[in-house]
Amino acid sequence: xxxxxxxxxxxxxxxxxxxxxxxxxxxxxxxxxxxxxxxxxxxxxxxxxxxxxxxxxxxxxxxxxxxxxxxxxxxxxxxxxxxxxxxxxxxxxxxxxxxxxxxxxxxxxxxxxxxxxxxxxxxxxxxxxxxxxxxxxxxxxxxxxxxxxxxxxxxxxxxxxxxxxxxxxxxxxxxxxxxxxxxxxxxxxxxxxxxxxxxxxxxxxxxxxxxxxxxxxxxxxxxxxxxxxxxxxxxxxxxxxxxxxxxxxxxxxxxxxxxxx
Amino acid sequence: xxxxxxxxxxxxxxxxxxxxxxxxxxxxxxxxxxxxxxxxxxxxxxxxxxxxxxxxxxxxxxxxxxxxxxxxxxxxxxxxxxxxxxxxxxxxxxxxxxxxxxxxxxxxxxxxxxxxxxxxxxxxxxxxxxxxxxxxxxxxxxxxxxxxxxxxxxxxxxxxxxxxxxxxxxxxxxxxxxxxxxxxxxxxxxxxxxxxxxxxxxxxxxxxxxxxxxxxxxxxxxxxxxxxxxxxxxxxxxxxxxxxxxxxxxxxxxxxxxxxxxxxxxxxxxxxxxxxxxxxxxxxxxxxxxxxxxxxxxxxxxxxxxxxxxxxxxxxxxxxxxxx
Numbered sequence: 001x002x003x004x005x006x007x008x009x010x011x012x013x014x015x016x017x018x019x020x021x022x023x024x025x026x027x028x029x030x031x032x033x034x035x036x037x038x039x040x041x042x043x044x045x046x047x048x049x050x051x052x053x054x055x056x057x058x059x060x061x062x063x064x065x066x067x068x069x070x071x072x073x074x075x076x077x078x079x080x081x082x083x084x085x086x087x088x089x090x091x092x093x094x095x096x097x098x099x100x101x102x103x104x105x106x107x108x109x110x111x112x113x114x115x116x117x118x119x120x121x122x123x124x125x126x127x128x129x130x131x132x133x134x135x136x137x138x139x140x141x142x143x144x145x146x147x148x149x150x151x152x153x154x155x156x157x158x159x160x161x162x163x164x165x166x167x168x169x170x171x172x173x174x175x176x177x178x179x180x181x182x183x184x185x186x187x188x189x190x191x192x193x194x195x196x197x198x199x200x201x202x203x204x205x206x207x208x209x210x211x212x213x214x215x216x217x218x219x220x221x222x223x224x225x226x227x228x229x230x231x232x233x234x235x236x237x238x239x240x241x242x243x244x245x246x247x248x249x250x251x252x253x254x255x256x257x258x259x260x261x
Numbered sequence: 262x263x264x265x266x267x268x269x270x271x272x273x274x275x276x277x278x279x280x281x282x283x284x285x286x287x288x289x290x291x292x293x294x295x296x297x298x299x300x301x302x303x304x305x306x307x308x309x310x311x312x313x314x315x316x317x318x319x320x321x322x323x324x325x326x327x328x329x330x331x332x333x334x335x336x337x338x339x340x341x342x343x344x345x346x347x348x349x350x351x352x353x354x355x356x357x358x359x360x361x362x363x364x365x366x367x368x369x370x371x372x373x374x375x376x377x378x379x380x381x382x383x384x385x386x387x388x389x390x391x392x393x394x395x396x397x398x399x400x401x402x403x404x405x406x407x408x409x410x411x412x413x414x415x416x417x418x419x420x421x422x423x424x425x426x427x428x429x430x431x432x433x434x435x436x437x438x439x440x441x442x443x444x445x446x447x448x449x450x451x452x453x454x455x456x457x458x459x460x461x462x463x464x465x466x467x468x469x470x471x472x473x474x475x476x477x478x479x480x481x482x483x484x485x486x487x488x489x490x491x492x493x494x495x496x497x498x499x500x501x502x503x504x505x506x507x508x509x510x511x512x513x514x515x516x517x518x519x520x521x522x523x524x525x526x527x528x529x530x531x532x533x534x535x536x537x538x539x540x541x542x543x544x545x546x547x548x549x550x551x552x553x554x555x556x557x558x559x560x561x562x563x564x565x566x567x568x569x570x571x572x573x574x575x576x577x578x579x580x581x582x583x584x585x
Contacts, residue, residue, distance in 0.1 A: 002391065005388060006388050006389065009384065009385055009388040010385070012381075012384075013374065013377060013381055013382075013384075013385055016376075016377040016378070016381050017374065017376050017377055020376040020377065020417065021376075092370070093367075093370050094370050094371070094372065096332070096337050096365065096367070096370070097365070097370070097372040099336070099337055099355070100335055100336065100337065100360060100363070100364070100365045101360060101389050101390075102357040102358075102360035102361045102389070102390065103357075103389050108389070254339075257337055257338050257339050257353065
């Protein structure tokens with residue numbers, strides 16, 4: 001309950017922060033609509049040449065696009081800004097204030113910055129997803145919906161843990177924003193089902209930069225092609241990464257308190 | 262006040278491993294592959310204790326180890342040697358009961374958020390420290406009155422002057438009513454009026470709540486106004502721990518004598534070192550042991566209107582300490 005209240009407080013502060021620069025809202029909305037427009041145009045072009053792409057129908061890829069935008073919105077709203085803030089705070093010594101708070105430092109660092117306007121991506125993503133489902137005739141049952149919710153949560157947690165580990169490197173190296181830019185470009189690859197990529201790239205997008213679990217796997221759940229294996233793998237990888245990133249974070253903190261001046 | 266100290270430090274030491282690199286591109290490239298490090302002892306074998314409700318000035322030149330010690334006391338750094346206990350806790354364990362009862366203010370680093378009103382930054386701390394609304398209102402009212410914040414609370418931090426921002430930083434750090442305050446240069450960069458304001462506030466806060474305060478500052482006026490006791494460290498070692506008056510007694514071999522005469526431009530250089538001579542007022546520096554002697558002679562030989570014997574300014578004494 002305490003943590004939920006804190007999230008709400010930070011969310012409210014996020015709104016206040018964004019209100020200071022209201023033009024940003026319109027810029028963000030325009031940007032979200034533009035990226036949705038170009039994505040749909042891209043889909044239209046591809047599917048004017050073919051009926052299926054790697055076994056995926058146009059409408060399934062539209063659902064995938066919805067998931068892509070939704071997850072991208074969550075990353076852009078909380079994970080990416082908070083992790084950038086963490087790196088900045090560590091470099092400027094302000095992270096000391098986080099450490100003197102009687103609250104879990106990882107939790108505080110993970111929600112420290114909330115870019116509320118990125119909600120546009122989340123809502124548009126959800127809209128596209130629902131539109132795709134309606135277009136298909138709302139043919140998913142409660143089992144698919146549950147499976148979807150499960151792999152979306154595990155996929156999201158995998159992405160978060162992955163991002164946290166990258167940001168934790170800042171305790172040793174201080175300047176590593178570039179790694180995050182690399183991630184951002186890899187994430188772009190997730191707008192297509194990873195099955196269409198060559199084997200080596202598929203491997204990278206699954207395990208090295210776990211975009212597959214955050215986007216393709218949830219979209220698979222909606223189009224009835226989710227295998228129990230992927231679901232179990234996603235669950236196990238999620239549990240492992242949460243534990244591992246936590247351990248890594250604690251190592252980082254130890255290094256910070258051992259070395260920083 | 263109880264007899265159990267709030268802060269106990271025993272044989273505290275901190276050694277940093279610092280990467281070492283020769284200048285030049287070649288060395289920079291080499292350091293990408295293998296880093297050579299050297300050990301720097303920032304704090305060496307320091308021991309002291311602070312009683313509840315005491316204000317202690319923590320002095321030393323830049324790089325003396327003051328900030329390192331404060332960081333170890335507030336749980337940010339692990340000591341490499343020795344023991345610390347603050348209100349019964351080992352700081353670096355960062356137990357919630359410990360963190361709830363201390364606060365850290367660093368004059369050069371801000372925790373308030375830049376773009377939103379001060380009150381909303383306070384609200385964040387309220388939520389983090391689980392302060393009830395009633396308690397929060399009471400504390401905020403008190404801090405607002407003492408620091409004169411009421412006009413500032415609704416302004417975004419970026420619109421505040423440095424001094425106003427510092428007042429708000431200090432208030433933010435006290436919302437949870439900590440028992441122990443670690444203040445690292447809380448008045449740095451502020452104008453004299455604002456320094457005095459913050460000083461007066463800290464003194465008042467300490468009196469009202471019997472808070473224990475460990476304060477570092479480069480401004481001796483802060484120390485003179487607030488701290489009966491000072492701890493001086495230099496090159497990581499403890500040089501002095503005791504009353505401010507004892508410090509002056511011990512480290513200053515001189516006294517200052519100010520004489521007002523009936524005549525102008527008298528030459529008093531035979532009595533001691535003349536520091537200033539303006540009109541009929543002359544300031545002399547004399548060895549402490551000769552003070553009585555010189556005073557007697559001045560009164561006997563010259564048409565003296567007024568004469569005072571003073572301790573030299575604390576800055577001078579501190580300079581003396583560090584030059585030894």
